[in-house]
Amino acid sequence: MDFSKKRLSVSEAKEIDMVHFLAGLGFEPAKIRNNDYWYHSPLRDEKTPSFKVNRRLNCWYDHGLGKGGNLVDFAILFHGCTVAELLQNLNGNFSLHKPVSQQTFPKQEQEKQIKILGDFVLSSNVLLRYLQQRRIPIDIADRYCREVRYELNGKVYYGIGFKNDLGGFEIRNPYFKASSSPKGITTIDNSAGEVIVFEGFTDFLSFKATHQQDPEDRFDFVVLNSVSFFETARPFLEKHNTIRLYLDRDATGQNCSRYALSLSSNYKDESSLYQNHKDFNDWIVNFGKPQRKHQKQKLK
Numbered sequence: 001m002d003f004s005k006k007r008l009s010v011s012e013a014k015e016i017d018m019v020h021f022l023a024g025l026g027f028e029p030a031k032i033r034n035n036d037y038w039y040h041s042p043l044r045d046e047k048t049p050s051f052k053v054n055r056r057l058n059c060w061y062d063h064g065l066g067k068g069g070n071l072v073d074f075a076i077l078f079h080g081c082t083v084a085e086l087l088q089n090l091n092g093n094f095s096l097h098k099p100v101s102q103q104t105f106p107k108q109e110q111e112k113q114i115k116i117l118g119d120f121v122l123s124s125n126v127l128l129r130y131l132q133q134r135r136i137p138i139d140i141a142d143r144y145c146r147e148v149r150y151e152l153n154g155k156v157y158y159g160i161g162f163k164n165d166l167g168g169f170e171i172r173n174p175y176f177k178a179s180s181s182p183k184g185i186t187t188i189d190n191s192a193g194e195v196i197v198f199e200g201f202t203d204f205l206s207f208k209a210t211h212q213q214d215p216e217d218r219f220d221f222v223v224l225n226s227v228s229f230f231e232t233a234r235p236f237l238e239k240h241n242t243i244r245l246y247l248d249r250d251a252t253g254q255n256c257s258r259y260a261l262s263l264s265s266n267y268k269d270e271s272s273l274y275q276n277h278k279d280f281n282d283w284i285v286n287f288g289k290p291q292r293k294h295q296k297q298k299l300k
Helices: 010-014 018-024 071-079 083-090 125-133 138-144 201-210 227-237 251-263 280-285 292-299
Strands: 031-033 036-039 051-054 059-062 067-069 115-120 146-152 155-163 169-173 176-179 186-188 194-198 220-223 242-246 267-269
Touching: 010 071, 010 083, 010 251, 018 051, 018 071, 051 227, 059 071, 059 227, 067 071, 067 227, 071 083, 115 155, 125 138, 125 155, 125 169, 138 201, 146 169, 155 176, 169 201, 194 201, 194 227, 201 220, 201 280, 220 227, 227 251, 242 251, 251 267
Parallel strands: 194 220, 194 242, 242 267
Antiparallel strands: 031 036, 036 051, 051 059, 059 067, 115 146, 146 155, 155 169, 169 176, 186 220
């Protein structure tokens, strides 16, 4: 593909090899263990390497920051730029597999931390309307979510908060997607023989909404809250006889599913259920609607 004539898409940028990308920025791994490449964090100063890239998944996680994700997530943090600026600067400068040379980006600003001020019963009309737009029943959301008030850059905001096992929140509202530290997976342990895995909590809530007749203890659940936490989740997942994956249909989610299937026959990829959609929730939201919308999205 000639990238000098066509700007990279977000999905193409996510496919770029993280190890090669970091090498192009001048960062080499301090140690390598199987698929895990450990670095001194490019995002902060540290003496002990705690920035991990899983090359099989092509995802990263910075244990000091409690953040992780795909290459695009890393690059906009490292360079302090928008996604559009990143794609523009990457245009024509490397292929999907070769190292990238250092680009000139705006100086990175120090990342502001989200401070949780409190969590309450969901009551905001804006948030309740947002849940309705995502076709998530309020009573389902009430069981697993809280209305979170948080401070960012000196201003107070609110959103739908989904708590992880470490006490941090994944936060969503119609205009913002974020998370508070510490970041981690969310497990729901019903002592079941099967476990169902989702990438984000809206997919989990959508599944619960469409399976309200199921006994409460039929399945265990894991919400990764980021594909980069897949390895963290494995000890819990692999206690089960069957592990059903409902991950996103993008490159990162599908790479993770393929990796999981290579580990054990206990893993089952269920994402073909919503193969023409981004994820489980997108399928639910658009269920029964004409497919023209998705065809147009593919042409963009």
